[in-house]
Amino acid sequence: MNFDFDRPIPREGTGSVKWDGRAGVFGPHNADVLPLWVADMDFAAPEAVTRALIERAAHPIYGYSLFPDSLFDALAGWMHQRHGWPIEREWVIWAPGVVPSLHAAVLGLTRPGEGVIVQSPVYPPFFSAVRVTGRRLIENPLRLEGDRYVMDLAHLEHCAKEARLLILCSPHNPVGRVWTEEELQAVLAIARRHGLAILSDEIHHDLVYPGETHQVLARLAGPDDRVVTAVAPSKSFNIPGLGLSALICPGPEDRAALVHAFDQLHVSASNPFGIAAFEAAYREGGPWLDALLAYLAGTRAFALGFIARECPGIRAIPPQGTYLLWLDCRGLGLDDPTLKSFFLEKARIGLNPGISFGAPGSGFMRLNLGAPRATVAEALQRLAQALRPI
Ligand SMILES: Cc1ncc(COP(=O)(O)O)c(C=O)c1O
Structure with a gap:
């Protein structure tokens, strides 16, 4: 092609x-x-995305829409084939975007005044998701070593003592790091020691250069680790205006807390065009x-x-x-x-x-x-x- x-x-x-x-x-x-x-x-x-949108638009009723099984199948197929991570249907919460999901994670997984860690320099909504919800921002700045940024793991351990949640950016916007398995295992070990939940924003998961491999944090996690993964085809296939994303949360209690956070605002992600494009992108892109x-x-x-x-x-x-x-x-x-x-x-x-x-x-x-x-x-x-x- x-x-x-x-x-x-x-x-x-x-x-x-x-x-x-x-x-x-x-x-x-x-x-x-x-x-x-x-x-x-x-x-x-x-082209497959544009075709799916045109086909959906050809039916002139744009009513409230269900999330079809085929949407989950496209996501699950992609995560399995491209990222080696088998997921289950009940783990998935459909969301109207990754930034709303960051807010939902902060609201659902922490209480007002509790600490949330972000690793700066980082995508600006990471800060605002903590600030506007009245949580306490704890910064663990990345360190520039030569021409590569690394996580300051010793300082992260220190921060974790007074935090409930880490918002991880993986791959990291803006510094372009694709975290290694070793780095991610170290993050998981710190979270485990301090009972920290992790929202792993993996929206850039597909955008890694030849020779690099993105590791899904949740795939490395054990059954007691609390990892919520946010993904979307929006960056990969250049469809961010269409909104739909997925939060993947194996833990039933954290999942219920996230659903509750979305329910409080009655935010719906079910736009028929978002659904059509998401499915076509992951199925055929x-x-x-x-x-x-x-x-x-x-x-x-x-x-x-x-x-x-x-x-x-x-x-x-x-x-x-x-x-x-x-x-x-x-x-x-x-x-x-x-x-x-x-x-x-x-x-x-x-x-x-x-x-x-x-x-x-x-x-x-x-x-x-x-x-x-x-x-x-x-x-x-x-x-x-x-x-x-x-
Ligand atoms: C790390 C990260 N998360 C989330 C987003 C935006 O997500 P959404 O448009 O789904 O809210 C971006 C966009 O640049 C991003 O870089």
């Missing part, structure tokens, strides 16, 4: 946050910057995903080489997973507001400031590689040009 990830597809006027939201986020005078920020991709979804990963690996290699050669003062942290590239810009010697305006005003590219991922992100920027390679090349050319002395 032939997949064309080089084809540019204009997104302006589609209500795209990444493209149409630029004026609101970067200011009206920056409405035309080249956007490589919010984590979706500028690629067409797999494998070849498309493999081609995507090969393409992204090429873009990663290009970007790493270009930045090393042409962007003095900037060091790219090589990602093992995700289509996100974490740029260490501390060599430029700019404070965070100045760094942000350098990228916008001088380079004319819209990235996520590292500081929005927590204090350890100060001096960093996050660049989204999920675009045709020519777009990434254009953005990096602009950056190199902006760095040249006048």
